[in-house]
Amino acid sequence: xxxILIVFACATLFLPAALHSQQVTIEPxxxxxxxKQGTSGxxxxxxxxxxxxxxxxxVQVPVTVTDRLGxxxxxxxxxxxxxxxxxxxQSIVKFAMDDEPVAIGFVFDISGSIGSRLQQYRLAARExxxxxxxxxxxxxxxxxxxxxxxxxxxxxxxxxxxxxxxTQSKGQTALFxxxxxxxxxxKKSKLxxxxxxxxxxxxxxxxxxNLSEVQNALRETDSLLYSVGPAPYNTxxxxxxxxxxxxxxxxxxxxxxxxxxxxxxxxxxxxxxxxNRYVLYYSPTDKxxxxxxxxxxxxxxxxxxxxxLTPHWRAGYDAPINQSRTSSLISCWRRE
Numbered sequence: 066x067x068x069i070l071i072v073f074a075c076a077t078l079f080l081p082a083a084l085h086s087q088q089v090t091i092e093p094x095x096x097x098x099x100x101k102q103g104t105s106g107x108x109x110x111x112x113x114x115x116x117x118x119x120x121x122x123x124v125q126v127p128v129t130v131t132d133r134l135g136x137x138x139x140x141x142x143x144x145x146x147x148x149x150x151x152x153x154x155q156s157i158v159k160f161a162m163d164d165e166p167v168a169i170g171f172v173f174d175i176s177g178s179i180g181s182r183l184q185q186y187r188l189a190a191r192e193x194x195x196x197x198x199x200x201x202x203x204x205x206x207x208x209x210x211x212x213x214x215x216x217x218x219x220x221x222x223x224x225x226x227x228x229x230x231x232t233q234s235k236g237q238t239a240l241f242x243x244x245x246x247x248x249x250x251x252k253k254s255k256l257x258x259x260x261x262x263x264x265x266x267x268x269x270x271x272x273x274x275n276l277s278e279v280q281n282a283l284r285e286t287d288s289l290l291y292s293v294g295p296a297p298y299n300t301x302x303x304x305x306x307x308x309x310x311x312x313x314x315x316x317x318x319x320x321x322x323x324x325x326x327x328x329x330x331x332x333x334x335x336x337x338x339x340x341n342r343y344v345l346y347y348s349p350t351d352k353x354x355x356x357x358x359x360x361x362x363x364x365x366x367x368x369x370x371x372x373x374l375t376p377h378w379r380a381g382y383d384a385p386i387n388q389s390r391t392s393s394l395i396s397c398w399r400r401e
Contacts (some may be wrong), residue, residue, distance in 0.1 A: 069216060078339040084356035108136055122349065123348055124346065124347055125345075127343070127344050127378065128342065130365065130371070130377070133332070135295035136334075137334075138341075140177075143378045146343070146366075147319055147364040150347055150360075151360055152162065157345050157347050158348055159344075159345075160344075161343070162344070165199075165319050167202075168202040168203075168259045168260070169264050170204045170250060170251045170262070171204070171229070171233070172265075173205060173206065173207045174208060174263075175209050175233065175235070175356075176209040176234065177209070180234055183233075190229050191226060192332035192336070193332055194223070197222045200220070201221070201222070202245055203216070203219060204250050205228055209234075209238065209239070212239055214246060216228055218254055238262075238269055238270050238271055240268065241275065242256070242268075244312065248285070249282065250262070251286055252285070257289035259287060259289070267295055267308050267309045269308060280312075283315065286316075290315075291318045292320045292390045294322070295309075296320075296322040297310050306320060314377075317379035318377070319377055338372070349384075353388055356384055356385070357383070359382055359383070361378070367392075
């Protein structure tokens with residue numbers, strides 16, 4: 066009891082300061098352990114139950130929540146979320162916000178148009194490795210006139226750090242080819258949480274793949290894409306920030322605008338996002354296996370007294386077609 070009172074007193078003293086930091090937290094209620102919850106701490110204890118009827122699909126929706134200042138909000142609970150599938154309300158059957166290991170693919174623009182900003186991009190990338198978990202995975206794709214998988218999927222963050230520090234800016238910009246290559250590489254990871262970090266000025270002038278093919282490649286992954294680059298109204302290249310914003314938002318990620326801010330600070334913002342992502346699971350009331358597209362909407366019911374909050378999620382999926390498996394886990398994506 067004495068320890069509990071001390072912890073409560075410390076939380077009361079430091080909570081106001083925490084609200085001014087990059088991450089906005091809400092103290093969740095303590096949930097009692099149920100008889101169904103495992104104690105080993107393994108991933109098997111946290112996966113959805115496989116004992117589903119043949120006509121049941123479990124839809125997985127990763128969600129990040131931010132406030133009006135773009136700060137990540139953690140501490141929300143299941144009752145703060147509403148899920149709609151084709152405008153029909155759904156029941157959330159599982160809710161998680163675990164600080165699991167993350168697979169992160171860096172897609173790094175080293176084309177000639179980057180020029181003097183390359184050093185800033187290097188320092189921003191280094192921030193990720195300062196906060197790496199021993200079970201996190203990484204890979205590095207660099208691109209100029211052609212993309213190259215410089216470091217394949219690995220847990221050795223130092224190897225990527227070294228390679229980024231040795232890069233030189235030159236050549237044209239094959240952005241589409243680089244994202245396509247990264248989308249194929251990240252599918253090799255077995256981790257539940259996946260993200261790609263695209264660091265670029267948004268130019269595209271030398272790819273074999275087109276926008277439609279890149280969008281399809283992104284839809285086939287369950288990875289978020291974060292873009293770090295210019296705002297959509299700037300004009301560094303033909304597509305500039307508009308392209309970066311489009312590719313990020315179609316995956317449920319977002320564009321982190323560089324502007325005049327420190328890129329290392331922007332990197333920390335993405336880290337907070339990745340470490341504080343909610344995952345909602347629901348079994349759709351429409352169990353038709355007809356391959357049709359389903360639109361998903363997420364609405365928030367924030368705790369009383371909080372300002373307006375914004376959810377970010379992948380907003381669609383295609384229903385399976387005549388699958389005979391006992392269950393299927395569907396990762397959502399946005400159809401354009």
